[in-house]
Amino acid sequence: MAIAFIRTIILYLLVICAMRIMGKRQIGELQPSELVVAIMISDLATVPVSDIAIPLLSGVIPIMTLIVFEVSISFLTLKSERARNIITGKPTYIIKDGIIAEKHMRDMRYNIEDLLEELRLKDCPNIADVHTAILETNGELSVVLKSNKRAVTPEDLKINPKQENVPLVLISDGKIRFNHLKDLNKDIKWLNQKLADRNIKNTADVFLFSVDSDGIITMQIRDGAKN
Template identity: 35%
Template sequence: MPEWLEVIVRTIFAVVVLFLLTKLLGKRQVSQLSFFEYITGITVGSLAAYISLDTDKTWHLGLIALVVWIAFSLGIEFLQMKSKKARDFLDFKSTVLIKDGKILEDNMKKERLTTDELLSELRKKDVFKLADVEFAIMESDGAINLLLTRENQPLTPKHLGIQVAPEQETQAVIMDGEILDDALDILGLSRKGLQEKLAELNLSVQNVFLGQVDSYGELTVDLYTDQVEVPKLEEKPQLYALLKKCEADLELFSLSTSNEEAKNMYEQCSLQLQEMLRTLKPLIQT
């Protein structure tokens, strides 16, 4: 076999073997790497290159080394899952950089992190003022996570004592002109129901590049033809959202008033509206 053809064959073989072994290592190998996973990635790449380009008769030794290294990596990952001491030894420990709003200079020096680098990482988290940070930690993979001071944390319904209904994940029901039955099952929607929604938009499944249904049952689509504008059927979801807002407002009014009679009135109205929403939900979301 000519040398150039042998290199092509070995390269294809190395790519296939490397792909299968990397799949065996799992998603962590292609995510934010730990210290040992970083070493593994470099070594595996070097061994794959050796298998591709080495034209003598010992290229198979590179394949053996590759398999042994992957097996060793799997063993290390298994050990890390079973033992915290092994995780602490093989990977870097997390390091606190900011505590109670104060920078820990000794820990900064330990991680060889400059003030400019710390401020840059804070800006990536949309934080431009150090005083807004209560706590920051550098994880074992080098990422910096932080906790804002209480007054700078986003206001949520929980802070107001308001209970909200759980939000269902938006599902892609049409992709590349094909209906995804698994997504329809999750939503409790039939093909016939989806076809009716498309008919209201004067569309067929074949026209749709991507179609999604949200928790309110609203269908949004992206067509293959970018020049065509799709009308949005928003009346029913908007009505449902408005009623939910009214319910939340009534709960907020009941919490904010000190008048027991008014509080009871708001609570009763909120309960009545909740019951009405449960009755109307199947009709609003179809």
């Protein structure tokens, strides 16, 4: 039992490392070659886990081989456009200049219902509003609306708004993020004062405390806090 437990943990950590090496893409954003490698790694990992009579190396070596192969392929596609086109394919126009490319849709086995569904998911229920739609190599549909249908931007109105930054979380689940305090050019004394202004004596009572680019504080107290 202990051997099976240890083997499972080792293979689990190995698969996690493999996924990290492949990058941070979500499953729906994987290229075909990456998806194949991910499926093969998961299958190879289950074999030594389900049968302890099989040597652990019988699962480790094929997984390591796939990792090396995938990294090599990624490096090759990075350096060679021809290799990239062969392995990952090319983006395909589904709609160009407002006209549906029927031949391309047939080649991609992409029907009208598929197209309309993807457009709805892109908040574009009316196909007449679309100028360009491109089926990317990972299966995602990129949509460009006609110029008179797109949302108005500050640039259109000759407005130059202040650049917004991502709000910094200073307290998360009762724990202080000192690196974010440093990014904000603030110290623990400033944070404690802000908490004291709100009658909070203990940071452990704070579930969330964040500050946006305008200095506006968003805070939520933990459930069951005394304050």
